[in-house]
Amino acid sequence: MTNSPVPTQGILTGISVGPGDPELITLKGLGLLKTAPVVAFPAGVGGKPGIAEQIVAGWLHPDAIKLALSFPYVRDEETLTRAWELAAEEVWQILENGRDVAFVCEGDVSFYSTFTYLAQTLQKKHPEAIVETVPGVCSPMAAVAALGVPLTIRDQKLAVIPALYNVIELESALNWADVVVLMKVSSVYQQVWEILKQKNLLDRSYVVERATLPTQTIYKGLGDRPLIQLSYFSLMIIKVINN
Ligand SMILES: C[S@@+](CC[C@H](N)C(=O)[O-])C[C@H]1O[C@@H](n2cnc3c(N)ncnc32)[C@H](O)[C@@H]1O
Structure with a gap:
């Protein structure tokens, strides 16, 4: 009687694929992508492919299995935790089979x-899981490149506000930081x-929408733009200190 060999556990690698332009994937990320047997990504909304899936579409091995994982766009912790747990289990089943x-x-x-949520949930449920990451270009860096300005220089202090749920947070950041994203x-x-109007900062504020994509749009000097219909893939850079 022969025992079937226990497969070596697979590795979960988080690959940063950059802000949109597929040429901004790192060489390291690309090398891994081209040979990955299973490529997972956050599922798109309304049946459309998500942005990460679109970015890597041209690089994947033809036989790669594509795994769309659902992460709902909600703030309810319970719903989110359930989604991360489900996704982590799906991934674990593949990893424990050696892929x-x-x-x-x-x-x-x-x-x-x-x-991060996927990796943390996976490691909480399966501490033996092996997780690695490949860094990449994040959207604020792509936005300043599009604007042709540095993000920070000399001893400037930078604040990044991930999502604004109250205005006090912004006012406080404008008080201590030299640049706010x-x-x-x-x-x-x-x-x-x-x-920004009250603080006289509209002339030093910029919005970059869909940075590095063919539809990239830049708004410089926001004085006459109290309203702009922006896509989710937009960020603002406020140069509190003029330079
Ligand atoms: C959940 S965060 C993800 C950030 C991403 N991991 C990164 O490294 O840039 C989503 C936010 O990132 C910003 N963002 C991502 N891609 C962008 C792009 N190409 N152009 C402008 N803003 C972008 C937008 O503010 C968007 O609402």
Whole structure:
């Protein structure tokens, strides 16, 4: 009687695929992507492919299995935890059968990324799971490149606000930071505009929408733009100190 060999456990690798332009994937990430047997990504909304899936579409091995994982766009902790647990279990079943999983995420996988929740949930449930990450270009860096300005220089202090749920947070950041980055600005643009107007900062504020994609749009000098319909993939850079 022969025992079938126990497969070596696979590795979950979070691969940063950059802000949109597929050429901004790192060589290391690309090498792994091209050979990954299973490529997972956050599922798109309304049957459309998600942004990470679109970014890597041209690079995958033809035989790669694509695994769309559902992460609902809600703030309810219970719903989110359930989704992360389900996703982590799906991934674990593949890993324990000896196959590697590459999880691709837009921007950098360690910067406000779904990957972190997936990896943490997986390691909580299965402490033996092996997780690695490949860093990449995050959206604020892509935005400043599009604007042709540095993000920070000399001793400037930088604040990054991931999502604005109250205006006090922004006011406080404007008091101590020299440069403020507002992620997920689309839903709060109007309130932010009012604060920047009061502080006389509209001329030093920029919005970059869909940085590095063919549809990239730049808004410089927001004085005459109290309203802009922005996509979710937009961020604002406020140069509190003029330079
Ligand atoms: C959940 S965060 C993900 C950040 C991502 N991991 C990164 O490294 O940039 C989503 C937010 O990132 C910003 N973002 C991501 N990609 C962008 C792009 N191409 N252009 C402008 N903003 C972007 C937007 O503010 C969006 O609401």
